[in-house]
Structure formats: C-alpha cells, structure tokens
Amino acid sequence: MSDTFWKWFKIIGYGFLFLKLVALIVANWSAILSGIIIIVSGLFYLLMVGLGGLGSSGSAGNEPYRDIYPDEGVYMDELNRDFKD
Numbered sequence: 567m568s569d570t571f572w573k574w575f576k577i578i579g580y581g582f583l584f585l586k587l588v589a590l591i592v593a594n595w596s597a598i599l600s601g602i603i604i605i606v607s608g609l610f611y612l613l614m615v616g617l618g619g620l621g622s623s624g625s626a627g628n629e630p631y632r633d634i635y636p637d638e639g640v641y642m643d644e645l646n647r648d649f650k651d
Contacts, residue, residue, distance in 0.1 A: 591598065
C-alpha cells in the first residue's frame with residue numbers, strides 16, 4: 567500500500583488513542599482531583615511537621631512558644647506541680 571495510507575492510518579490511530587485518554591480523564595476527573603488533593607495536603611502536613619521540628623527545641627507543638635517566652639513553661643510546670651500535691 568502507499569505511504570499516504572499508512573500516514574493517515576497512524577494519524578487516525580493516534581487520534582483515537584488521544585480521544586481515549588481524554589475520555590478516561592473526563593470520566594475519572596473527580597477521582598484524579600481528590601487524589602491530587604490528598605497528596606498535596608499530605609505533603610503540606612509533612613512540611614508543616616518538618617518545619618516545626620526545626621526549632622531550637624527540636625520538636626513540633628508548643629515549643630516555639632517556649633522559645634519566645636522561656637519562663638512561661640517553667641511557671642506552668644510549677645503550677646501543675648502545686649496542684650498535684
């Protein structure tokens with residue numbers, strides 16, 4: 567057969583593959599979108615926890631507050647000890 571036939575055959579074949587890919591994306595757009603949202607939110611959570619661990623105290627949580635006001639933590643610990651007695 568001529569080269570023109572095979573050229574058009576490939577163009578039509580790739581066109582159908584492209585349309586199939588578009589149809590799959592359109593049919594599953596909500597699943598794809600929710601997967602992306604879950605992955606991105608997980609990455610942000612890991613980033614948040616990781617950055618919290620970079621403080622001078624070395625852990626996430628209320629520790630940056632103690633870095634700014636170091637006496638507050640000691641005072642609260644003394645209060646708790648008094649109430650436990």
